[in-house]
């Protein structure tokens with residue numbers, strides 16, 4: 248253990264990051280900037296090819312930062328799991344999606360662990376960062392990693408949830424406090440030694456299960472609160488009250504209230520998925536996580552709710568959805584990013600098409616789409632909004648000319664409340 252701690256302190260420890268996506272790549276860069284030699288290992292040859300050439304494929308990480316680190320030999324990338332053999336520290340950032348029946352799919356964690364085991368040697372730190380249900384590190388990883396290596400003596404296993412918020416200009420890897428749970432006190436000590444080199448505040452907790460649960464609480468908190476405001480939006484509409492005005496006024500309370508805003512539904516790799524990891528685990532224990540399931544129910548009705556607003560708005564202009572030409576403004580799951588994973592835009596498009604509309608989309612961040620059964624190119628952001636029967640704002644990117652949209656569009660369904668700042672209320676604007 249001392250030899251490993253010394254290597255980490257001297258920053259001569261070799262680090263391999265398994266999975267160099269949205270979570271892994273920022274970590275690779277932060278570690279390399281701190282002076283560690285880091286290898287990004289990924290099965291995806293496209294990402295490995297780009298990183299090997301010093302090219303970033305994640306908007307928060309500029310190529311100008313990656314390139315000198317690659318050229319200077321601090322970062323390398325490979326599709327070959329054999330790179331794990333030289334690692335002192337391995338950080339696993341592989342996907343944790345849901346399967347078709349909305350159950351956790353931890354197969355990527357299992358295969359990454361098997362690859363580590365195949366190249367394991369004494370005195371390695373292995374940290375899982377992928378979001379998962381409490382017990383995964385202990386039940387799935389530790390038994391595999393401790394065959395021949397004593398836990399907390401010759402192998403050190405931790406869980407540390409990733410909190411990255413894509414597009415956030417204020418909080419990145421370094422200044423976002425990092426929760427860390429270890430399988431033993433010695434595991435925490437080694438894990439802490441590594442992370443404290445690259446993160447200002449490390450928050451140790453008593454076990455890997457606790458650290459896994461912390462992440463699920465954080466994202467469940469968001470999912471439930473978003474569910475609450477999405478329901479509040481539906482309530483407010485029935486009462487003829489502007490829900491955004493209510494939330495902004497409530498936010499002036501200096502204590503005991505935290506604003507969340509309604510929208511067209513959840514998106515991204517985390518908030519729609521992570522709480523279901525928890526509810527699945529609890530079903531195994533014969534406990535129904537009612538809040539989580541209710542929030543999922545409310546949030547997943549939002550795309551259809553938005554289409555209902557489109558239908559009503561067209562109706563009030565003597566038109567039907569069937570035969571209408573609809574422009575979706577913003578297809579990424581949140582503003583100012585390219586990521587479309589779980590974007591509610593796909594459900595909105597599918598429902599509009601099901602009702603007979605002709606749908607196009609405009610997204611300055613996403614020039615073309617070929618997923619979720621949608622294969623389209625974005626219309627030019629500079630093009631006219633006038634030809635459409637209705638424009639539906641699903642994602643409120645900053646680099647869209649909303650004032651012009653306000654002037655030109657016949658009808659706008661604004662699920663993000665952007666029109667308030669760009670032209671204000673008008674008879675052709677419908678909010679949530």
Ligand SMILES: NC(=O)c1ccc[n+]([C@@H]2O[C@H](COP(=O)([O-])OP(=O)(O)OC[C@H]3O[C@@H](n4cnc5c(N)ncnc54)[C@H](O)[C@@H]3O)[C@@H](O)[C@H]2O)c1
Pocket residue numbers: 265266267268269270271288289290291294340341342343355358359362376377378379409410411412413516517
């Ligand atoms: N994206 C976010 O904002 C975010 C935030 C916090 C937590 N997380 C969690 O972090 C984890 C990773 O998410 P992400 O967004 O970075 O995913 P991602 O899809 O962007 O990246 C994961 C990468 O892992 C690679 N991979 C899969 N199996 C592999 C294997 N066996 N060996 C090597 N590489 C492998 C994939 O090719 C992919 O490039 C997930 O558990 C996610 O829930 C994501």
